[in-house]
Amino acid sequence: MSDSSVTRRDFMVKTAQGAALAASGGLLWAYLLRQEAKAQPYALRPPGALAERDFNATCIKCGQCVNACPPHILKLAPSGGDQPIGMPFFQPRTGACIMCPDIPCVKACPTGALAPELKDINKSRMGLAVIDIENCLSWKGLRCEICYRDCPIRGKAIVLETNPRGLSLHAMFRPIVNSDACTGCGICERSCPTDQAAIRILPHKLVQGKIGEHYRLGWTNEGKITQDFKPAEAVPAPVEAPGQNAPGVDYLNQGGL
Amino acid sequence: MNTPADRSQQKLANRPLAVRLWAWRYLFLRRATQFGILLLFFGTAHWAWQFPAKTPLLSGNLSASEFIGLVPMADPFAVLQIFLTGHVLQQKVLLGAAIVMAFYLLVGGRVFCAWACPVNMVTDLAAWLRARLPIPPLFHISRNLRYFVLAATLVLSAITGLAAFEWVSPIGMMQREIIFGLGAGGMALSSIFLFDLLILKNGWCGHLCPLGGFWSLVGRGAQLRVRFDKDSCSHCGECARVCPEPQVLNLKHLEVVGYVSSGECSNCGRCTPLCPEGSLVFDFRPLIRQHNARTERFSK
Numbered sequence: 170m171s172d173s174s175v176t177r178r179d180f181m182v183k184t185a186q187g188a189a190l191a192a193s194g195g196l197l198w199a200y201l202l203r204q205e206a207k208a209q210p211y212a213l214r215p216p217g218a219l220a221e222r223d224f225n226a227t228c229i230k231c232g233q234c235v236n237a238c239p240p241h242i243l244k245l246a247p248s249g250g251d252q253p254i255g256m257p258f259f260q261p262r263t264g265a266c267i268m269c270p271d272i273p274c275v276k277a278c279p280t281g282a283l284a285p286e287l288k289d290i291n292k293s294r295m296g297l298a299v300i301d302i303e304n305c306l307s308w309k310g311l312r313c314e315i316c317y318r319d320c321p322i323r324g325k326a327i328v329l330e331t332n333p334r335g336l337s338l339h340a341m342f343r344p345i346v347n348s349d350a351c352t353g354c355g356i357c358e359r360s361c362p363t364d365q366a367a368i369r370i371l372p373h374k375l376v377q378g379k380i381g382e383h384y385r386l387g388w389t390n391e392g393k394i395t396q397d398f399k400p401a402e403a404v405p406a407p408v409e410a411p412g413q414n415a416p417g418v419d420y421l422n423q424g425g426l
Numbered sequence: 427m428n429t430p431a432d433r434s435q436q437k438l439a440n441r442p443l444a445v446r447l448w449a450w451r452y453l454f455l456r457r458a459t460q461f462g463i464l465l466l467f468f469g470t471a472h473w474a475w476q477f478p479a480k481t482p483l484l485s486g487n488l489s490a491s492e493f494i495g496l497v498p499m500a501d502p503f504a505v506l507q508i509f510l511t512g513h514v515l516q517q518k519v520l521l522g523a524a525i526v527m528a529f530y531l532l533v534g535g536r537v538f539c540a541w542a543c544p545v546n547m548v549t550d551l552a553a554w555l556r557a558r559l560p561i562p563p564l565f566h567i568s569r570n571l572r573y574f575v576l577a578a579t580l581v582l583s584a585i586t587g588l589a590a591f592e593w594v595s596p597i598g599m600m601q602r603e604i605i606f607g608l609g610a611g612g613m614a615l616s617s618i619f620l621f622d623l624l625i626l627k628n629g630w631c632g633h634l635c636p637l638g639g640f641w642s643l644v645g646r647g648a649q650l651r652v653r654f655d656k657d658s659c660s661h662c663g664e665c666a667r668v669c670p671e672p673q674v675l676n677l678k679h680l681e682v683v684g685y686v687s688s689g690e691c692s693n694c695g696r697c698t699p700l701c702p703e704g705s706l707v708f709d710f711r712p713l714i715r716q717h718n719a720r721t722e723r724f725s726k
Contacts, residue, residue, distance in 0.1 A: 191578065195582060198578065201594060202582065202586045202594070205594070206593070222587060225587075225588055226589065227511075229489045229504050229505070229519065230487075230489050230592060230602065231486040231487050231490035232471065232486055233490065235471070237485070244606070245607070247606075248599045248603070248610045248611045248614065254593060279486075279500060279516060279522060280508065280515050285516070
């Protein structure tokens, strides 16, 4: 009797030890994985890359996109760096995406981490160009506009806005980025002539805000009148007195007792 | 003493130099394939090697690749991990994993470990050095630990949504950084080297690596195996002395089965040319069955 309880006790202890080892090892490993995956939130991915979570999961780190890239701008992040390990990225200041019409990097991807649904390179969204208006030469009033001229979708992704400049007769030509056309290729960042680029590519989620859905911009509805602006008589008149349908009000007449 | 085992050992000791060198032929071949694979990947990535014209020769790395623009290949273990993160993969990589799987089912699962994996060069060096500077074992752990690490890899892939081994794999680091550019992978490799040299003999490849565990499981169904002739074996034990996974050479088991059936055998070819009696020979399973049936008949 006592013998069997000893072996049972041993078994329980062994099981608990094994479970503790597995749990602590597993927790440490999972912690490492999470740290590695969020190493740098501003890594720029090749065209067609899935959303960050899905891209992290599906990229097999094979580097076929790197080999397929004609301007050789893509790199696989080495271990120990600040980029998530083994995944392709590019840095526009030194190597911008030239937006090949046939998108060879996407074609080379065997897993679909670079989505094959992307057929038109102009629809890719690698990031968003953001202008530091304090250090942009054009915004200071000099004639630069290099980003505007080098932009592969010139006049759509980057537009120039003319503004009067103080007492001078000459206008200022201020570049403005349109997020609905900018692919984030980074050619503007590469060609910006300031010491530190005054226009940079950043992932959308780091720079783009989002207004609440309850805001109504009445003046953008081009003649249509939204529900909020409907005149009172257009609203169907209430048939019953307000509150009549509220629960509990009329229960006596409905056989509630 | 002049037992059959002693005579076998004398036979080994009296080999001329040429025979000794010839016994290392599989080692040279293994290094050639390990370096050759890396070279093909490197040449395609850096020197734009092409075959046929305008088609990359071997693009990618050991995780996934494409040969001459036609044959996709992929690491089935990596694909399995990605599948467990809950993502559907493209046909190309699934086909690639099937091709690689079929190849290793033919030639032996852990043939990857001994003939393709670059970390094998590091751990073989550590084992060679460890045998020469006799370093006493610090502790023993079960070689089955790799199957627990394998299970943990799969569970963590499902929980974290990341291919758990691919994100920390020193194998991935080493081959990626050789092919695509250096990082801190050398540190991971040095720690494996020191671990194998000073702490646990064959520690990484023989105890921990979940990829080795995966290929061990696949290897149970593999066709190319080491055949064992119980009639000629003198039980000298030289095979187990050179084997990095000596538990696969359990002679009592081999006498019953007639070949090395454990998936943990990597078909590295250390034992087969060394065996002084020629009792261990590479052969395909169906042929092994025929051979053993024939010798059974003769011995009766």
